[in-house]
Amino acid sequence: MANTNCKPEDTLNKQDQIQSAYAEGNYKYALRLLDDLVESAGPIPEWDRYRAAIMYKLGETAAAFDAYRQAFALQAENQNRIFNDVLMMAQSQYLASSEFGEKDEQVTDFISWGANALCEAKRRGEVLFRNGDFEAALVELEAAFAHCPTDSELANDIAVILYRLGNTAEALAMFQVAHKLGGSTELVATNLLEVLEHQIDVAAIDAASDSLPMAEALPPGRVVKPRIDGNYLHYPDVSLEVCIGDAMYQRNSSADCFVLGKTWGMVEALLKQLPTPPKRILELGIWKGGSVVLFNEMFVPEKLVALDFNTNVTKYLVDYVSQRKNIALSLGVDQADKKALHQLYVREFVGQKLDLVLDDASHFYEQSRASFEALFPLLAVGGIYVVEDWGWAQWPGDHWQVNEGGDYFRDRKPLANLIIELTLLAASQPSLVAGVVVESGSVYVRRGPANIESDLDLDSLILNRGRPIPKLY
Ligand SMILES: C[S@@+](CC[C@H](N)C(=O)[O-])C[C@H]1O[C@@H](n2cnc3c(N)ncnc32)[C@H](O)[C@@H]1O
Numbered sequence: 001m002a003n004t005n006c007k008p009e010d011t012l013n014k015q016d017q018i019q020s021a022y023a024e025g026n027y028k029y030a031l032r033l034l035d036d037l038v039e040s041a042g043p044i045p046e047w048d049r050y051r052a053a054i055m056y057k058l059g060e061t062a063a064a065f066d067a068y069r070q071a072f073a074l075q076a077e078n079q080n081r082i083f084n085d086v087l088m089m090a091q092s093q094y095l096a097s098s099e100f101g102e103k104d105e106q107v108t109d110f111i112s113w114g115a116n117a118l119c120e121a122k123r124r125g126e127v128l129f130r131n132g133d134f135e136a137a138l139v140e141l142e143a144a145f146a147h148c149p150t151d152s153e154l155a156n157d158i159a160v161i162l163y164r165l166g167n168t169a170e171a172l173a174m175f176q177v178a179h180k181l182g183g184s185t186e187l188v189a190t191n192l193l194e195v196l197e198h199q200i201d202v203a204a205i206d207a208a209s210d211s212l213p214m215a216e217a218l219p220p221g222r223v224v225k226p227r228i229d230g231n232y233l234h235y236p237d238v239s240l241e242v243c244i245g246d247a248m249y250q251r252n253s254s255a256d257c258f259v260l261g262k263t264w265g266m267v268e269a270l271l272k273q274l275p276t277p278p279k280r281i282l283e284l285g286i287w288k289g290g291s292v293v294l295f296n297e298m299f300v301p302e303k304l305v306a307l308d309f310n311t312n313v314t315k316y317l318v319d320y321v322s323q324r325k326n327i328a329l330s331l332g333v334d335q336a337d338k339k340a341l342h343q344l345y346v347r348e349f350v351g352q353k354l355d356l357v358l359d360d361a362s363h364f365y366e367q368s369r370a371s372f373e374a375l376f377p378l379l380a381v382g383g384i385y386v387v388e389d390w391g392w393a394q395w396p397g398d399h400w401q402v403n404e405g406g407d408y409f410r411d412r413k414p415l416a417n418l419i420i421e422l423t424l425l426a427a428s429q430p431s432l433v434a435g436v437v438v439e440s441g442s443v444y445v446r447r448g449p450a451n452i453e454s455d456l457d458l459d460s461l462i463l464n465r466g467r468p469i470p471k472l473y
Contacts, residue, residue, distance in 0.1 A: 388441065
């Protein structure tokens with residue numbers, strides 16, 4: 001029972017004595033003074049933290065941890081400090097226990113408790129960030145950073161969000177913090193580069209300059225060409241078999257050789273159009289995995305994401321991807337589903353602009369048009385959007401001209417409609433589309449500097465003096 005006659009000055013006096021005893025390493029005496037203080041003044045929540053520290057010094061780790069837990073629950077305003085104390089305690093305990101080869105359950109408990117609180121805030125922040133809810137993500141990540149002010153990755157994430165929210169000055173200051181904290185220079189530099197690239201975009205729009213050296217805005221990389229042997233393309237660890245027409249259906253991928261649904265000539269045509277090797281690639285249409293493997297081996301990209309509405313892909317591709325951190329497959333995604341495309345982009349590319357989008361999926365007009373409207377704005381300035389096999393309705397031969405491409409294509413509108421529209425778009429919106437190159441196999445659309453925040457609406461962007469654009473049927 002507390003002695004309610006205890007005077008405030010006595011309490012202050014006792015507190016000083018406890019602190020001095022603790023500082024002098026006289027922990028038992030400090031504990032006795034603390035017990036006396038509680039006896040005379042009643043429980044004082046902020047002293048639970050001191051009790052915990054004293055118990056810890058006395059080797060009573062379990063009691064110390066309980067006191068910290070209690071303090072943490074009761075003192076919202078002191079949670080950061082308590083958290084840091086616990087982390088430090090956990091760290092030294094961990095080091096001690098690993099030195100003596102012991103496995104102390106209490107230590108594991110400390111560590112997981114501290115790490116959980118931090119990870120939870122971090123995890124919530126990252127999910128919000130990926131979903132594009134930058135403001136809410138900032139709140140969570142800043143809370144996590146307050147708990148762990150030496151985490152350079154967190155500082156870096158916060159900087160990226162600040163930039164996305166338009167706080168450029170604060171973002172740059174935070175990048176500096178991340179750098180000083182000794183985080184991955186490469187990560188910080190990559191993000192800074194992204195900021196600079198965006199600044200270049202903005203400057204380009206301001207200047208409305210057609211002569212901007214766009215290709216040079218992308219940093220250089222490398223192209224690793226395969227050794228070509230007949231229908232096979234060989235890389236040191238994996239090969240590709242070129243299969244077009246019926247062979248695409250008849251041949252199957254294996255662990256070391258993947259079916260590729262395009263010729264080497266088509267790949268060379270693509271290489272000619274790329275200003276530099278693309279770092280961030282989104283591919284539509286996976287089939288038997290050959291193009292995913294080829295683009296990964298050939299461009300060594302920072303990130304390659306491939307989607308398909310089919311949910312079954314060859315297990316050999318799944319194995320290939322699972323051994324690499326830079327590739328992600330997104331299955332069950334329809335290329336016409338703009339919302340799904342946006343979610344995928346935010347999740348996988350975390351807002352970083354794309355260098356190459358390759359549409360080799362349905363080859364249907366409406367679906368391919370929807371993908372273009374959603375994805376073209378997400379390209380970096382100078383980035384390339386490729387629509388493959390656009391001319392199937394014009395291809396020669398009875399299969400295409402008499403049998404109309406079989407059941408798959410027969411009742412479909414020609415994809416050539418989209419290519420006509422893209423050409424007209426280049427003339428109507430020159431700052432958006434810097435150029436269109438039409439080749440017999442594919443069309444290549446180059447992104448201009450105009451900043452577009454939403455999906456394109458081709459109907460309103462293509463100008464024709466108010467008159468309709470004729471359609472091919
Ligand atoms: C021509 S294959 C892709 C070939 C592959 N890119 C290559 O070069 O080896 C077309 C792929 O697109 C997928 N696809 C068809 N329609 C689609 C749609 N609406 N959305 C997403 N994928 C689709 C098919 O399942 C198929 O795997």
